[in-house]
Amino acid sequence: MIRKMINTVGTYVDYGGIANVDTEEMATEVLVLQIVTYTYKFKCPIAYFLIDKVKANLQSQFLLMAIKKLFEIGITVRSITCDGCVANIKTLQLLGCNVSPNNISPFFKHPNTQTNIHCIMDPAHMLKLCRNTFGQINGITSDAGEISFKYVCKLHELQEREDLKLKNRLSASHVNFVNKKMNVR
Known part of the structure; x- marks a missing residue:
């Protein structure tokens, strides 16, 4: 017999070994990182983290890890796009961006090449x-x-x-x- 239903699978917070985590904390969300090409119609998820209200310092570590791993396989990250929530803005500041209206510097240095990685707030x-x-x-x-x-x-x-x-x-x-x-x- 086939039944229409929704199952919820509970799991614990997991930062993929990037940071220590309290294993008793239940995950409520998934943070997904994906790459999108400039010239081709291609996008692909590259990492996911089971989170419960991720903090900016962890999010910046996730991004730096992803940028370094992508570089190791020949992919150079040129920009990061995110929405304008407070955690994302703080993450960009921790990476080296300045989003102050008086002194905007919307980029940070690539950890491997020292070229600029530009940060874009998603216009929509x-x-x-x-x-x-x-x-x-x-x-x-x-x-x-x-x-x-x-x-x-x-x-x-x-x-x-x-x-x-x-x-x-x-x-x-x-x-x-x-x-x-x-x-x-």
Whole structure:
């Protein structure tokens, strides 16, 4: 008999021997590192770590290990792309990047070649963070008047009510994003 079901497999935190770990701690997430080529349509996961709220110092160790291992097999990492969460920004700082608006230096040195590895905040995720913040604040005052997410909602309501298909492609998912805050598809 075939049954539709979901099984959850519990396992402990495992950092792949890169750092010591308390074996009694249960993993709640998986951190996956993958490589993507610039010129070909190719991407491949290269490592995964069973984690429970990974810290920036560990994440930086994972990245350095991956960069070194890839270099050993002839692959040179040229950039790292991540979203803008606090742990990722701290990780980039630990690697040597400076993300301060007054002194931006978005790269660090490759451990083997001393060439620059550039760090890129994923634009889709960064736009979602801006949208989420814009949706949560009450508004911003400018010389031209109030800037508020409520006007985006009102525009959407008008388009729905009048059955308008405007070039802005504003949809219900753009204004009702609370349950899908970081969905970038």
